[in-house]
Amino acid sequence: MTDTAATPNVIRRADYAPPAFLIDTVDLEFDLVPERTIVKNTMRVRRNPAAAHTRDLELMGEQLEFVSAAIDAKPYANVRVHDHGITIEDVPDSFELTLTGACDPAANTTLSGLYVSSGNFFTQCEAEGFRRITWFLDRPDVMATYTVTLRADKAAYPVLLSNGNLIAEGDLPDGRHYAKWEDPFRKPSYLFALVAGKLVALEERIKTGSGKDKLLQVWVEPHDLDKTRHAMDSLIHSIRWDEARFGLELDLDRFMIVAVSDFNMGAMENKGLNIFNTKYVLANPETATDTDFANIEAVVGHEYFHNWTGNRVTCRDWFQLSLKEGLTVFRDQEFSAAMSGGDENAAARATKRIEDVRVLRQMQFAEDAGPMAHPVRPESYVEINNFYTMTVYEKGAEVVRMYQTLFGRDGFRKGMDLYFQRYDGQAVTCDDFRAAMADANGCDLAQYERWYSQAGTPRVRVTTRYDEAQKRYSVTLAQDYGNASPAARETQMGPLLIPFAIGLIGPDGADLPLRLEGESAANGTTRVLEFTEAQQTFTFVDVPAKPLPSLLRDFSAPVIVEYDYGDDELAFLLANDSDAFNRWEAGQRFATRELLALAARAAAGEPLEVDGGLVDAFGRVLNDETLSPSFRELALMLPSETYLAEQMALSDPAAVHTARQFVRKRLGTALKADWLATFDKHRTPGAYEPTPEAAGHRALKNLALSYLSELDDPADAVRLATAQYDAANNMTDRAAALSALLNTSAATGGDVASRALADFYTRFEREPLVIDKWFALQATQRGSAQRPVIETVRALMQHPAFNLKNPNRARSLIFSFCAANPAQFHAADGSGYAFWAEQVLELDAINPQVAARLARNLELWRRFTPQLRERMRAALEKVAAGVKSRDVREIVEKALA
Numbered sequence: 001m002t003d004t005a006a007t008p009n010v011i012r013r014a015d016y017a018p019p020a021f022l023i024d025t026v027d028l029e030f031d032l033v034p035e036r037t038i039v040k041n042t043m044r045v046r047r048n049p050a051a052a053h054t055r056d057l058e059l060m061g062e063q064l065e066f067v068s069a070a071i072d073a074k075p076y077a078n079v080r081v082h083d084h085g086i087t088i089e090d091v092p093d094s095f096e097l098t099l100t101g102a103c104d105p106a107a108n109t110t111l112s113g114l115y116v117s118s119g120n121f122f123t124q125c126e127a128e129g130f131r132r133i134t135w136f137l138d139r140p141d142v143m144a145t146y147t148v149t150l151r152a153d154k155a156a157y158p159v160l161l162s163n164g165n166l167i168a169e170g171d172l173p174d175g176r177h178y179a180k181w182e183d184p185f186r187k188p189s190y191l192f193a194l195v196a197g198k199l200v201a202l203e204e205r206i207k208t209g210s211g212k213d214k215l216l217q218v219w220v221e222p223h224d225l226d227k228t229r230h231a232m233d234s235l236i237h238s239i240r241w242d243e244a245r246f247g248l249e250l251d252l253d254r255f256m257i258v259a260v261s262d263f264n265m266g267a268m269e270n271k272g273l274n275i276f277n278t279k280y281v282l283a284n285p286e287t288a289t290d291t292d293f294a295n296i297e298a299v300v301g302h303e304y305f306h307n308w309t310g311n312r313v314t315c316r317d318w319f320q321l322s323l324k325e326g327l328t329v330f331r332d333q334e335f336s337a338a339m340s341g342g343d344e345n346a347a348a349r350a351t352k353r354i355e356d357v358r359v360l361r362q363m364q365f366a367e368d369a370g371p372m373a374h375p376v377r378p379e380s381y382v383e384i385n386n387f388y389t390m391t392v393y394e395k396g397a398e399v400v401r402m403y404q405t406l407f408g409r410d411g412f413r414k415g416m417d418l419y420f421q422r423y424d425g426q427a428v429t430c431d432d433f434r435a436a437m438a439d440a441n442g443c444d445l446a447q448y449e450r451w452y453s454q455a456g457t458p459r460v461r462v463t464t465r466y467d468e469a470q471k472r473y474s475v476t477l478a479q480d481y482g483n484a485s486p487a488a489r490e491t492q493m494g495p496l497l498i499p500f501a502i503g504l505i506g507p508d509g510a511d512l513p514l515r516l517e518g519e520s521a522a523n524g525t526t527r528v529l530e531f532t533e534a535q536q537t538f539t540f541v542d543v544p545a546k547p548l549p550s551l552l553r554d555f556s557a558p559v560i561v562e563y564d565y566g567d568d569e570l571a572f573l574l575a576n577d578s579d580a581f582n583r584w585e586a587g588q589r590f591a592t593r594e595l596l597a598l599a600a601r602a603a604a605g606e607p608l609e610v611d612g613g614l615v616d617a618f619g620r621v622l623n624d625e626t627l628s629p630s631f632r633e634l635a636l637m638l639p640s641e642t643y644l645a646e647q648m649a650l651s652d653p654a655a656v657h658t659a660r661q662f663v664r665k666r667l668g669t670a671l672k673a674d675w676l677a678t679f680d681k682h683r684t685p686g687a688y689e690p691t692p693e694a695a696g697h698r699a700l701k702n703l704a705l706s707y708l709s710e711l712d713d714p715a716d717a718v719r720l721a722t723a724q725y726d727a728a729n730n731m732t733d734r735a736a737a738l739s740a741l742l743n744t745s746a747a748t749g750g751d752v753a754s755r756a757l758a759d760f761y762t763r764f765e766r767e768p769l770v771i772d773k774w775f776a777l778q779a780t781q782r783g784s785a786q787r788p789v790i791e792t793v794r795a796l797m798q799h800p801a802f803n804l805k806n807p808n809r810a811r812s813l814i815f816s817f818c819a820a821n822p823a824q825f826h827a828a829d830g831s832g833y834a835f836w837a838e839q840v841l842e843l844d845a846i847n848p849q850v851a852a853r854l855a856r857n858l859e860l861w862r863r864f865t866p867q868l869r870e871r872m873r874a875a876l877e878k879v880a881a882g883v884k885s886r887d888v889r890e891i892v893e894k895a896l897a
């Protein structure tokens with residue numbers, strides 16, 4: 001891949017060229033010392049027969065100190081070391097190259113490459129961290145087999161781990177020791193990993209489906225060993241599920257997970273040696289919430305599933321990132337649905353689907369509406385780490401899910417089987433995946449490519465017509481992108497193939513059998529329409545009475561549906577739709593409409609009043625015992641302030657906050673007796689169990705508590721929350737009680753939370769992940785004119801437990817405030833933006849990847865009210881003027897362009 005002359009920093013998909021050289025084997029020797037680690041790298045290199053001839057070998061390298069070079073074991077002087085790598089001049093066609101260099105892991109605060117955390121060594125190589133360890137063709141289409149020797153002081157680093165199998169270990173002079181690892185599978189450099197330090201493991205031995213013995217280990221610091229069981233169980237469940245659903249077996253004799261507390265993202269799928277943020281490994285009932293337990297299961301699954309989708313078949317270049325990420329997110333979503341009982345139980349499956357769609361709509365739709373909008377397969381980037389996005393992951397997962405919606409589970413499985421049959425051991429493209437799906441199902445998927453190449457969120461406008469005399473019901477679908485952002489608009493070429501699932505509901509609330517014009521008989525009550533034109537009409541016949549359409553059932557495509565439902569129709573769907581997703585959706589539409597109308601009134605300073613129909617509809621859901629508690633909790637939660645603000649022509653977070661609080665209070669007050677009864681009924685006495693059922697009860701009970709905390713008279717909420725806080729045997733209930741107390745304090749201007757807040761800190765002082773929650777709860781609390789949260793946040797920055805260098809801690813305080821407390825962050829005086837600019841610049845000097853994530857928080861600035869918009873622009877310009885890293889620069893320049 002080459003830079004173009006005009007815009008030297010932009011990498012373009014169109015410029016892909018195969019590597020000039022191939023590297024078949026890599027032998028790495030590490031002498032691990034925190035301030036100066038020596039790396040000796042011996043590679044078998046040859047010219048790539050499929051590439052144009054070049055005289056010199058160019059290898060990438062960053063922040064490395066050159067020590068020596070040799071070709072075929074003889075010192076080699078024709079080398080030039082530069083900022084971005086090394087040039088080995090005039091090389092033979094095939095040779096052994098040895099490069100020795102040094103790096104400084106102790107000083108590496110970027111957490112990319114080799115670094116030290118809590119005195120132990122860890123690596124992070126995806127996407128381009130390997131070049132910070134040694135010089136290499138650090139691109140995913142160069143695949144090699146690796147042998148790794150680690151040498152270190154035995155007392156300080158008793159455990160030495162790398163990818164694959166341990167083939168030798170022993171003592172060395174001067175209190176040192178070594179371990180030698182061999183990974184039999186070819187892999188790209190981004191999957192390399194090593195870990196060294198004082199760690200202990202929970203171990204299990206299992207047999208895979210074909211009867212082979214496997215060793216599973218979860219490595220942590222000694223005091224965390226009591227929090228590893230759930231991660232181990234999640235790993236075993238993942239292995240079993242991938243065998244059963246996709247026929248994919250664990251291919252290595254040993255599979256390791258290691259937890260580290262300083263980590264830029266969630267986890268990393270290094271071959272056989274997954275490295276995880278502690279947040280996605282450590283859990284016991286006292287320290288982790290139900291959500292944490294579920295997230296651990298999902299992330300352990302995700303990284304494990306990468307072993308096939310990502311590692312065995314990898315990406316040709318980073319533009320293909322969604323090939324592995326979209327597919328693997330889809331797989332982890334299906335795994336979590338199965339674990340929650342969703343393979344037998346449609347309601348449990350819908351719960352998972354609702355949670356995933358909520359994330360997609362809140363985060364990915366917003367991304368698609370702003371300056372960072374890009375296709376699932378981006379066309380260009382400045383810094384690849386900025387493209388590990390909601391679009392590549394979550395929209396990418398939807399694009400994979402639609403194959404399954406079109407072909408069914410069996411057809412999807414055929415496509416997956418063909419994909420591995422064709423491409424195992426190779427670095428391939430999104431087109432290759434699509435070809436496997438098309439060929440396995442005997443289908444032409446040419447049009448489907450647009451899902452990979454077009455940015456922006458498609459809109460489907462629906463109009464319907466019932467012909468009483470002919471008993472015909474026609475549904476006309478029209479697709480476009482609405483007023484997409486300029487970044488999205490330039491990618492849009494034509495209509496998409498949209499699988500549009502639909503049902504028709506009769507006046508009695510039951511689904512009607514569906515027969516499309518031209519069919520001989522009715523067939524099912526949900527049909528997936530293949531919608532391929534800009535506009536298309538589908539006609540149902542034998543429709544006895546005017547139905548109500550249930551549109552885009554189970555959210556069958558990542559689009560926005562526009563249809564003019566009346567309030568009574570939404571209430572009817574909320575009460576009757578057989579599609580649990582659309583039941584939830586009807587309630588959300590109803591609430592969103594009401595909330596947006598109220599926000600407009602709040603912005604205009606007009607008095608507020610809530611429609612009685614909404615309160616009644618919510619009351620019916622609350623008391624509907626046929627619905628699972630987890631579904632009721634989701635249906636009764638109002639759309640988030642962030643989502644609502646994005647639906648406004650001009651985002652006005654203060655007005656949205658006023659409207660949403662008003663509705664919360666009204667629902668709390670009007671349904672008080674029901675909330676109290678619900679709270680009581682859904683307690684989970686006895687030992688804590690992280691099962692989906694028990695979690696559903698806790699979620700509904702704690703939602704009741706949160707509505708009660710809105711009441712003018714706080715007595716009930718304070719009594720119940722205090723008792724729950726003191727008696728809790730699990731973190732879900734304790735944190736929910738504390739959150740309710742904080743909310744009541746804000747609602748009443750009182751101070752009923754301080755005792756619990758102080759108790760929480762002392763109780764969990766030695767549990768960093770819980771202290772993260774303590775920071776986050778305060779950063780996201782409701783504020784008031786008298787008590788702006790920014791002041792609390794600034795005070796907490798001075799707390800001895802605050803540490804900007806630890807990403808989890810920075811996220812718990814700074815990101816929580818900037819991204820999850822919109823009403824306070826968007827304070828009219830611009831104080832939130834000034835704080836944001838300061839923190840982005842501070843982080844930029846420490847850890848550009850983390851800084852760039854925070855930098856994205858203002859990218860939708862043009863969509864806000866004029867007063868806020870100008871203050872946001874000023875903050876962005878401040879960052880643009882002081883930024884050092886390529887990561888943050890790309891974000892702010894795109895935002896300001």
Ligand code: B3K
Nearest residue numbers: 126127267268269385388
């Ligand atoms: N593949 C890693 C993400 C790496 C991010 C690099 N900035 C985790 C995952 O998606 O499984």
Ligand code: ZN
Nearest residue numbers: 302306325328
């Ligand atoms: Zn992934």
